[in-house]
Amino acid sequence: MTADLFVNALVAGMLLGGFYAAVTVGISIAFGILDIVNIAHPGFVILGSYIAYMMNARFGIDPIVAGILALPVFYLLGAAIYQIYYHSFEKRGPEALRGLAFFFGLLFITEVTLILAFGVDYRYVQAAYIDRTVNLRLVHLPLRMLVPCLFSLLMLALLQLYLTRTFTGRAIMAVAQDQLALRLMAADPVRIKRIAFGISIATAAMAGAFLIIIQPVEPSVGREYIGRVFAICVLGGLGSLPGTLIGAMLLGVVESFTATFYGPSWAPAVSFGLLLATLAFRPAGLLGR
Amino acid sequence: MTAQLLEVDGLGKRFGGFVALDGVDLSIAPGERVGLIGPNGSGKSTLVNCLCGTLANETGSVRFDGRDLSGLVAHQRTRLGMARSFQLPRPFPSMTVGDNLRIPLLYAVNARPGAAHLSVAETRERCAELLGLVGLAGRVHDYPRDLTQVDMRKLELARAMASDPKLLIADEAMAGLSHSEVSDIVALLVRLNERGITVILIEHIMRAVMSFSQRLVVLVSGKKIADGRPDEVIRDAEVERAYLGQ
Amino acid sequence: MRWWTFLLACSAVAAAVFFAACWLANDYYFFAGYTVLQFVVLATAWNILGGYCGYVNFGSAAFFAVGAYTTVFFHKALPLPIPALVLLAGIASGLIGLGTGYLTLRLRGAFFSIATLALAVVLQTLVVNWNYVGGSRGAYVVRPNEVALIGSYVQYLFLIMLALAVGALAVARAIERSRLGFGFATIRDDELAAEASGVPTLKLKLIATTLSGALMGMAGAPFPYYIGYLEPASAFGLPYAVNAIAMPMIGGTTSWVGPLIGALLLGTLQQVATVTISSAVNLLLVGLLLVGFVIVAPKGIVGLVQPYWGRKRKRAEPP
Known part of the structure; x- marks a missing residue:
C-alpha cells in the first residue's frame, strides 16, 4: 500500500463522509429526535436531485442554488407529511407497523413516479466546477466532491446552531426527552414536531x-x-x-478504502455490514454508553 | 434466621451519571405484607424493574426462593413465582379480559417444570375463579378498552395472580383512584395475602400503605433509609425530613 | 374446523383450481397463476411475523432470493428434484431469518426493520460478487419440457406453488389457533407485559422470523425454473418486498384470510395491469393502495367487511 494511495483514499473518504452527513442529518432529526422512522428520506433526496436537475437543465441554475430555492417547498412537503402521519398513526397509539408501511409506501411511490416521469436513464447536472480538481502535492481534491462536502458542513453547523441557540430549536431537542417540559415551555409538541419534520425533509433538497x-x-x-x-x-x-458527522466520516472512509483496495462492487455491503454489526454489538452507537 | 423468600443484597443500578439504586439491601419473609415508599425518582420503579428482570442490575444480587436470579430474564422470573403489576395498567388490548388471564396460565403456569398442564376446561375455570376473586366476574368476554380505571387495575392484578406467584409486586396499583376504590384494592391485596402470597406494595397513598403494610421500607435517592414497623418508621426523623417533609 | 379438515378443504379448492386451469388448456393461465400463488405464499409468510408479532420485514425480497439462489447453486452442484430444493431453500432462508433475528430482535422493533433493509443489500452484493451462481450477469437454468404424469413443466411448477400456498395457509391458520399464536399476539400488543406474564418473547420472535423466512425462501426455490434465467436484480426485485407488505396490509393482518385476499386481489390486478398497462404504473398503483389503506382502513379489507359479516365469530380457545 503506497502512501499516495492511502492518503488519497482517506481524503476521498472524508469528502464522501461530509456528503453522507447531509443525507443523514434529516434521518437524524426524524428518527433520532422525533422517533419517526422515515425510511422514505432517501426517496426525497432523489426527488431533490431531480429538482436540481430540472432547474439546471432548463434554466442553467447552479444545482446548489437550486437546492436552496427548493428548501421552502420541501419544508412544506415535510410539514404536510407529518400532519398526515400524526393524524393517521401517532395519535392512534404506539403501533409502529402501519407507520413503517406508510413511509415504505411513500419511498416506493416517489421512486416509481420518478421512473414514470424521467425513465431509468442517468441524469446529471452541469456546473463550472464539476470537472475541476485541486491538486495539493500528493492530494487530489476533486471539486465535485469538495463543494458538496463544504456546503454540507455549513448546513450541519447552521442546524446545530439553530437546535442549540434558538427557542424553537431547543424545544425540538426537548421533544425527544420530555413532552411535559415542553408543555411547561408553553410549546405545542405537535407544532414543534411538524416544524422539525419539515426541516428534516428540507435537508433532503440540499442533499x-x-x-x-x-x-x-x-x-x-x-x-x-x-x-x-x-x-x-x-x-x-x-x-x-456531531455524532452524525462522525458516523458519516467514518463510513465514508471505510467505504473509500474498501473501494480502493477491494473494488467498488463491494462498497454497498460495507455500510450494511457495518450497520448490522453496530446493531448487534453497540446499539447505542460508538459514542453511546 | 428463617429462610427468606426474597433476599436483595447490595443492589446497584445507574443510568449514565445518575445513580438510581445505591446498594439496596432488603429481605422479605414468606407471607409478609411489605410497603415500599419514597419520593418521586427515589428508585422505587428501578428497584421493581431490577427485581423482575426488566432491567439488569449492575452490582449486588437478588435471591428468590433460595435461587440466585442473576442472568434470568423477566419471563423466567415470572415462571419461578415472581409476579408484578404495572404502574400504568398494560393489558393486551387486542384480547378479551379472559384471554388476558389465559396468557400467564399458558405461558407461566403450564411452563413450570413438573407442573401438570391445565386442560382447556381447567384453564377456563381458573380464569373465572380469578375474575371472581378480583370482582370482575362476568366480564370475561369484554375487551380492556371497555373497562373503567379501577377495573383495569383489577385486571392487572388478576393477570399477575394468574401466573400463580409466591410473591406479588404491586407497583402503584391505586394511583388516580377514588377513596372507596382505594379501599377496594387494599382489601383485595389483603385477601390475596391471606391466600399465602407475599405482597410488596409500592404506593404513594399513605392511607393505603399504612393500612396494608406489616412492615414499611423507605427509599430515598436510591438508598434504603428506613425499614421497620410502619408506625415507627413514620416517626423516624430522617424519613420525615427526606420524605414527608416535602 | 380442525387443522387437517382445513388442509383437506384447501387441497380440494386447490385441486379444483388446478383442473379448471387444465380445462382452459392455455399455458398463460399457469404462468399467471404461478405468480399469484407465489404472492399468496410470500404475503402469508410476511404476515406470520408482521401481522401476528408486529415486526416489519422489509427484506422479503432477500429471503425470496436466498431460496432462488439455493436452487441455482444446487442446479450446478448437485441436481435435485424441486421438492427437495424447496426444502433446502426453506432451511437456508430460515437460518438467515434466525440469524438476523438473533442479532437485532433484542432491540426496538424499528431496528429490526432497518436491519432487514440492510440484509437485502448485503446479500445482493454477495451474490453479485459470487461468480459460481452467475455473479452480476445472472445464471441460466434450463428446465425440462415435460414431467411424467403431470404434463408440461409449467403445470408442474404451478402444482408445486399451489401445494406451497396450501401449506403456508395451513401453517398460518394453525399458528393463529395455537398457544404460539396467542404468544405472538402478546408480543404485538405489549412486549413488557408479555414477559411479565411468562411469555419468552425473544424465543417466540425467533420462531416467527425463522418460520416466516423459511416460507419466503420456499416460495423462491422454484423461481429459477419458472423464469429460466435468474439475475440478481430480478431475484432481489423491489416488487417482492413491496407486495409482501402491501398484500397483508390491504387484505388485513390479523388472520390468515387477509394476506390471502390481498394476494389474490393485488396479484391478479398486477397480472392484468402488466399486460394492459405498463409494469411501472401497476407498481405505482400498489404503492398508492398501500399508503391509502394504512391511512384510511388500518384493518384492511377484512376489517372493512367484518361488520357486515353478521355476528362476530367467537375466537377459538387455545389448547
Missing part, C-alpha cells in the same frame, strides 16, 4: 443537489442510501448532529 453534483442519478439510487443513512445514524448515536 439531493449535492448528490447529483457528485454522481449521475437515476430513480432507484435512493435505495442504496437507506442502509447508509441508518448505519451512520446508529453509528453516531441517535439524535446528535
Whole structure:
C-alpha cells in the first residue's frame, strides 16, 4: 500500500463522509429526535436531485442554488407529511407497523413516479466546477466532491446552531426527552414536531443537489442510501448532529478504502455490514454508553 | 434466621451519571405484607424493574426462593413465582379480559417444570375463579378498552395472580383512584395475602400503605433509609425530613 | 374446523383450481397463476411475523432470493428434484431469518426493520460478487419440457406453488389457533407485559422470523425454473418486498384470510395491469393502495367487511 494511495483514499473518504452527513442529518432529526422512522428520506433526496436537475437543465441554475430555492417547498412537503402521519398513526397509539408501511409506501411511490416521469436513464447536472480538481502535492481534491462536502458542513453547523441557540430549536431537542417540559415551555409538541419534520425533509433538497453534483442519478439510487443513512445514524448515536458527522466520516472512509483496495462492487455491503454489526454489538452507537 | 423468600443484597443500578439504586439491601419473609415508599425518582420503579428482570442490575444480587436470579430474564422470573403489576395498567388490548388471564396460565403456569398442564376446561375455570376473586366476574368476554380505571387495575392484578406467584409486586396499583376504590384494592391485596402470597406494595397513598403494610421500607435517592414497623418508621426523623417533609 | 379438515378443504379448492386451469388448456393461465400463488405464499409468510408479532420485514425480497439462489447453486452442484430444493431453500432462508433475528430482535422493533433493509443489500452484493451462481450477469437454468404424469413443466411448477400456498395457509391458520399464536399476539400488543406474564418473547420472535423466512425462501426455490434465467436484480426485485407488505396490509393482518385476499386481489390486478398497462404504473398503483389503506382502513379489507359479516365469530380457545 503506497502512501499516495492511502492518503488519497482517506481524503476521498472524508469528502464522501461530509456528503453522507447531509443525507443523514434529516434521518437524524426524524428518527433520532422525533422517533419517526422515515425510511422514505432517501426517496426525497432523489426527488431533490431531480429538482436540481430540472432547474439546471432548463434554466442553467447552479444545482446548489437550486437546492436552496427548493428548501421552502420541501419544508412544506415535510410539514404536510407529518400532519398526515400524526393524524393517521401517532395519535392512534404506539403501533409502529402501519407507520413503517406508510413511509415504505411513500419511498416506493416517489421512486416509481420518478421512473414514470424521467425513465431509468442517468441524469446529471452541469456546473463550472464539476470537472475541476485541486491538486495539493500528493492530494487530489476533486471539486465535485469538495463543494458538496463544504456546503454540507455549513448546513450541519447552521442546524446545530439553530437546535442549540434558538427557542424553537431547543424545544425540538426537548421533544425527544420530555413532552411535559415542553408543555411547561408553553410549546405545542405537535407544532414543534411538524416544524422539525419539515426541516428534516428540507435537508433532503440540499442533499439531493449535492448528490447529483457528485454522481449521475437515476430513480432507484435512493435505495442504496437507506442502509447508509441508518448505519451512520446508529453509528453516531441517535439524535446528535456531531455524532452524525462522525458516523458519516467514518463510513465514508471505510467505504473509500474498501473501494480502493477491494473494488467498488463491494462498497454497498460495507455500510450494511457495518450497520448490522453496530446493531448487534453497540446499539447505542460508538459514542453511546 | 428463617429462610427468606426474597433476599436483595447490595443492589446497584445507574443510568449514565445518575445513580438510581445505591446498594439496596432488603429481605422479605414468606407471607409478609411489605410497603415500599419514597419520593418521586427515589428508585422505587428501578428497584421493581431490577427485581423482575426488566432491567439488569449492575452490582449486588437478588435471591428468590433460595435461587440466585442473576442472568434470568423477566419471563423466567415470572415462571419461578415472581409476579408484578404495572404502574400504568398494560393489558393486551387486542384480547378479551379472559384471554388476558389465559396468557400467564399458558405461558407461566403450564411452563413450570413438573407442573401438570391445565386442560382447556381447567384453564377456563381458573380464569373465572380469578375474575371472581378480583370482582370482575362476568366480564370475561369484554375487551380492556371497555373497562373503567379501577377495573383495569383489577385486571392487572388478576393477570399477575394468574401466573400463580409466591410473591406479588404491586407497583402503584391505586394511583388516580377514588377513596372507596382505594379501599377496594387494599382489601383485595389483603385477601390475596391471606391466600399465602407475599405482597410488596409500592404506593404513594399513605392511607393505603399504612393500612396494608406489616412492615414499611423507605427509599430515598436510591438508598434504603428506613425499614421497620410502619408506625415507627413514620416517626423516624430522617424519613420525615427526606420524605414527608416535602 | 380442525387443522387437517382445513388442509383437506384447501387441497380440494386447490385441486379444483388446478383442473379448471387444465380445462382452459392455455399455458398463460399457469404462468399467471404461478405468480399469484407465489404472492399468496410470500404475503402469508410476511404476515406470520408482521401481522401476528408486529415486526416489519422489509427484506422479503432477500429471503425470496436466498431460496432462488439455493436452487441455482444446487442446479450446478448437485441436481435435485424441486421438492427437495424447496426444502433446502426453506432451511437456508430460515437460518438467515434466525440469524438476523438473533442479532437485532433484542432491540426496538424499528431496528429490526432497518436491519432487514440492510440484509437485502448485503446479500445482493454477495451474490453479485459470487461468480459460481452467475455473479452480476445472472445464471441460466434450463428446465425440462415435460414431467411424467403431470404434463408440461409449467403445470408442474404451478402444482408445486399451489401445494406451497396450501401449506403456508395451513401453517398460518394453525399458528393463529395455537398457544404460539396467542404468544405472538402478546408480543404485538405489549412486549413488557408479555414477559411479565411468562411469555419468552425473544424465543417466540425467533420462531416467527425463522418460520416466516423459511416460507419466503420456499416460495423462491422454484423461481429459477419458472423464469429460466435468474439475475440478481430480478431475484432481489423491489416488487417482492413491496407486495409482501402491501398484500397483508390491504387484505388485513390479523388472520390468515387477509394476506390471502390481498394476494389474490393485488396479484391478479398486477397480472392484468402488466399486460394492459405498463409494469411501472401497476407498481405505482400498489404503492398508492398501500399508503391509502394504512391511512384510511388500518384493518384492511377484512376489517372493512367484518361488520357486515353478521355476528362476530367467537375466537377459538387455545389448547
